[in-house]
Amino acid sequence: MSSSEGTRGGVAPSGRALVLHPVLRADEGRRDPQARLEEACGLAAAINLEVVEALLVTVNQPRPATLLGSGKVDDLKGLIAELEITLVVVDHALTPVQQRNLERALNAKVIDRTGLILEIFGARAQTKEGTLQVELAALEYQRSRLVRSWTHLERQRGGFGFLGGPGESQIEMDRRLIGDRIIKLKRELEQVRRTRGLHRSARKKVPHPVVALVGYTNAGKSTLFNRLSGAAVRAEDLLFATLDPTMRGIVLPSGRRVILSDTVGFISELPTQLVAAFRATLEEVEEADLILHVRDVAHPDSEAQRDDVLAVLSDMGLDLEHDDRIVEILNKVDRLPEEERERLTWQEGRKPALLPVSALMGDGIGRLLDFIDRRLSSNRSIIQLDIDLTDGGALAWLYRSGEVLFRHDDDTTAHVKVGLDPSALARFETHYPYRPH
Numbered sequence: 001m002s003s004s005e006g007t008r009g010g011v012a013p014s015g016r017a018l019v020l021h022p023v024l025r026a027d028e029g030r031r032d033p034q035a036r037l038e039e040a041c042g043l044a045a046a047i048n049l050e051v052v053e054a055l056l057v058t059v060n061q062p063r064p065a066t067l068l069g070s071g072k073v074d075d076l077k078g079l080i081a082e083l084e085i086t087l088v089v090v091d092h093a094l095t096p097v098q099q100r101n102l103e104r105a106l107n108a109k110v111i112d113r114t115g116l117i118l119e120i121f122g123a124r125a126q127t128k129e130g131t132l133q134v135e136l137a138a139l140e141y142q143r144s145r146l147v148r149s150w151t152h153l154e155r156q157r158g159g160f161g162f163l164g165g166p167g168e169s170q171i172e173m174d175r176r177l178i179g180d181r182i183i184k185l186k187r188e189l190e191q192v193r194r195t196r197g198l199h200r201s202a203r204k205k206v207p208h209p210v211v212a213l214v215g216y217t218n219a220g221k222s223t224l225f226n227r228l229s230g231a232a233v234r235a236e237d238l239l240f241a242t243l244d245p246t247m248r249g250i251v252l253p254s255g256r257r258v259i260l261s262d263t264v265g266f267i268s269e270l271p272t273q274l275v276a277a278f279r280a281t282l283e284e285v286e287e288a289d290l291i292l293h294v295r296d297v298a299h300p301d302s303e304a305q306r307d308d309v310l311a312v313l314s315d316m317g318l319d320l321e322h323d324d325r326i327v328e329i330l331n332k333v334d335r336l337p338e339e340e341r342e343r344l345t346w347q348e349g350r351k352p353a354l355l356p357v358s359a360l361m362g363d364g365i366g367r368l369l370d371f372i373d374r375r376l377s378s379n380r381s382i383i384q385l386d387i388d389l390t391d392g393g394a395l396a397w398l399y400r401s402g403e404v405l406f407r408h409d410d411d412t413t414a415h416v417k418v419g420l421d422p423s424a425l426a427r428f429e430t431h432y433p434y435r436p437h
Contacts, residue, residue: 217265383436
């Protein structure tokens, strides 16, 4: 096997892993424990960990020292030695004390859910902005654990060094060094935010609406993005396959151009450090003209995943009760049994609208494009104007403030078909002598 074949997503295999999902009484009824365990295994697979064993562990009374009971820790120690496991992934937040005590008791490296997600993000971020955001989140996490091995500055592979590994330079960073780096990163990210703001302002001058895709990780956002735009964005059955925002221009059935934006997937119990660090990325969603919330309708925890995404959108300041930009795309209908698929109906009049599709198979995609077209054009007037070619000011105004859909010039006149919002049409009629026909 070649080196390229032996890696996935550019991340080298990282060892034999045991994945544990603690089932706490406080969490009972919220989500399907088995689905949560499978999700944790998917997270581990996303950075090429070899999951040797995956277990649900009932925790009746969380222990401050180890989270798990002493008897369970002893059982796991024997299993780890027997299966030659080098890494234990605990699908739960661990305090620094719990992490250290478990490592000592189990004689294996231990990483919690937050560390694992940060490791994935560190391995996958491609753009400068994404890299800065993830490094900031990872440093905040490191600082909460005082001084642990930090390998970002001189690492020889993707990720952020929480897993350890041969060939990595080990740099002990104290609180002061971490704090200095955090200050610098925040300054750099602020510059990135300003740059993104300028880009948004530039886009508004060329008024193409923005349609943002959001959703739980692996819900099929990138597959839908590819289907709608014809782009070759990475789309795999893999958690967090997309980390950096991607934007493409697409043409709707009416001929109107819009900008389609694919964003990072959400996940339950997203590390608070990452929510803050990805604020700049999520600003694209806040500014969008239409928000397509892509759901994996075939997933056993689809409703819980929906709630997780809506909670993050609410934290961003979106008014979920009154914001009519949000539309739910019920994706992966091809994975449903036939009788369930037949029960799903296209509900445009509902709030939010529910639109069943299969991004993979193409079911409902044409209808979705028509819906986007109608929704974005609901308040827009399409008019035809005859503009004197010597009147460059009027032509420039139309290109700047409207969307020119068609133009044909003869010797003296530009015949244009243009889309204008009501306020823009009123301003045009006030400043220029031309009338639509």
